[in-house]
Amino acid sequence: MASNYDVVIVGGGIGGLSLAAALAGKCTVALVEAEQSLAFHTSSRSARQLIPSYGPAVVQDLTVRTLEMLAERDAQAAEPILTPRGFMLVGDEETVRAEASGNMRPISHEQAMQLCPALIPDSFTAAGLDDGSFGCNAPLLLEEHRRTAEAAGVDIITGAKVHSAQRLGSGWQVGAGTEGFQSGVVVNAAGAWADELAVISGVEKLGLQPYRRTAAIVNVENPLTPETPMVCAADDTFYFRAEGNQVLISPSETVPSGAEDAKPYPGDVEALISKLNAVTSLGIRSVDRAWTGLRTEAADGIPVVGFDAEAPGFFWLAGQGGYGFQTSSAMAELAAALILGEIEADSPESRTAEQLAAVRWSIRR
Numbered sequence: 036m037a038s039n040y041d042v043v044i045v046g047g048g049i050g051g052l053s054l055a056a057a058l059a060g061k062c063t064v065a066l067v068e069a070e071q072s073l074a075f076h077t078s079s080r081s082a083r084q085l086i087p088s089y090g091p092a093v094v095q096d097l098t099v100r101t102l103e104m105l106a107e108r109d110a111q112a113a114e115p116i117l118t119p120r121g122f123m124l125v126g127d128e129e130t131v132r133a134e135a136s137g138n139m140r141p142i143s144h145e146q147a148m149q150l151c152p153a154l155i156p157d158s159f160t161a162a163g164l165d166d167g168s169f170g171c172n173a174p175l176l177l178e179e180h181r182r183t184a185e186a187a188g189v190d191i192i193t194g195a196k197v198h199s200a201q202r203l204g205s206g207w208q209v210g211a212g213t214e215g216f217q218s219g220v221v222v223n224a225a226g227a228w229a230d231e232l233a234v235i236s237g238v239e240k241l242g243l244q245p246y247r248r249t250a251a252i253v254n255v256e257n258p259l260t261p262e263t264p265m266v267c268a269a270d271d272t273f274y275f276r277a278e279g280n281q282v283l284i285s286p287s288e289t290v291p292s293g294a295e296d297a298k299p300y301p302g303d304v305e306a307l308i309s310k311l312n313a314v315t316s317l318g319i320r321s322v323d324r325a326w327t328g329l330r331t332e333a334a335d336g337i338p339v340v341g342f343d344a345e346a347p348g349f350f351w352l353a354g355q356g357g358y359g360f361q362t363s364s365a366m367a368e369l370a371a372a373l374i375l376g377e378i379e380a381d382s383p384e385s386r387t388a389e390q391l392a393a394v395r396w397s398i399r400r
Contacts, residue, residue: 039217040065040190042374043209045197045232046224047073049081049173049359050352052180053367054222059187061375065218066189067211069196069228074177076226076296076329082250082283083173084265084276085361086122088137088165091336094358095137100365102169105176116176120276122168123150125159126269134269135163151263158314164264170276171360197225200236207236207348220374222350227294227329229339229353238346241339243331243354245292249299250285251325252278253308256318273311281323284311289330297327332356340370350374 040063044051047068055066070076085105087098102117109115124131124139125147135141140163147162148154185191195212200221209216225232230240258280265276267287275284286307308319332354333339339354352370355362372378 038065038190038215039063041218042220042222043067043207043216043218044222044224044352045209045211046222046226046228046352047191047193048076048224048226049074049177049180049363050226050355050366051222051224052177052184053363054224054352054370055184055189055191056180057367057371058374059184059189061371064184064189065216066184066191067195067197067209067214067216068191068193069211071194073181073191073193081171081173081328081360082265082274082276082285082357083171083360084120084122084168085117085171086165086168086265088122088135088139088163088168089361090356090358092137093337094356094362097338097362097365098358100368101362102167104364104368105171114172114175116172116179118170118172120168120170121150121264122165123147123264123266124163124165124269125154125266126161127159128161130269131161131163137165138167139163139165151259151266153257153259153263153315153317154266155314155316161269163269166264168265173360176360176363197232197235200232202237202346202348205348218348220348220350222352222370222374224352226353227292227331229331229351231294233349236346236349238343238349241333241351241354243333243339245294245329245331246356247288247290247292247297247327248285248330248357249288249303249307249325249327250283251299251304251307252281252283252323253319254321254323255282256320257316258282259317273307273314275311275315275317282317282319284308284319286310292329294329297329299325299327330355330357338362338366340366341373 044066197211199210207221227245233240259277267274339351343349
């Protein structure tokens, strides 16, 4: 016999977990995750940086609101989620100017070298700095969402891949693993598998595309100081930042992929190391570990949040791209308000709605 809930969330990454915490205690909620552990895929492979100047305008608005919410939390907590860490863009004048946006301001070549002496001086001619950027303790944030949700009665079920979902009367019947669920609302927070879940549910898919993004933790001869900003090439060919005495590096690639447990392609990390050893004095010696995550996006690059226009009770929370952590708290705040009927689609009547009015309120085709 199926268990009954007001809301069933499909997906245990940062999107699903943050919404579960936002809904906790306000309605009955179950969260189902296909893997045996939460945040197994993209959410465990984050660069852990929240950058207000990164992404389209609406993503920047979501980031600012998320940072506000996390700062309020940190002011009352013993262990912070946020750590100040700037974000610096480097390249030629034209590319830096084209890519700089929002809170990013131009800085001189000399200032850039002072902030990151590891850069080879003639490897760039222009730079921009977002000094309102923060490092994010992603594991702590994920764990806090889980604890908050479970403490308020949310049932979290792992190892339960959704194999069936259909509209039943005024609600939904969902089969996941060996479990059955009935709910008024099904939330599609399935990340790279969001379109696949739509097909299983008899809902038209939105053409959400997963893209590969590889990263590695490397050992270096010359470690970065903790104050060094995260450095990103304006032409999206690399980024790096300190990770203790090691360095996190990425080729910053955007390669289309199917929904899968992605792994680094042979040679990608090695090619990146050669490039970084040419443009920095890091002296990368060896790779500690490497991984690849999937960043899933809609065609316009805007996150998808709202009820499907043609499938009552089917709610999309997907397409966060590479902005999952930096938009997650604001997205959950908005999604919870829509699901609970506290704000209505296309009726910006609250502070949250006014801030995020450019986000898709409901999914139209």
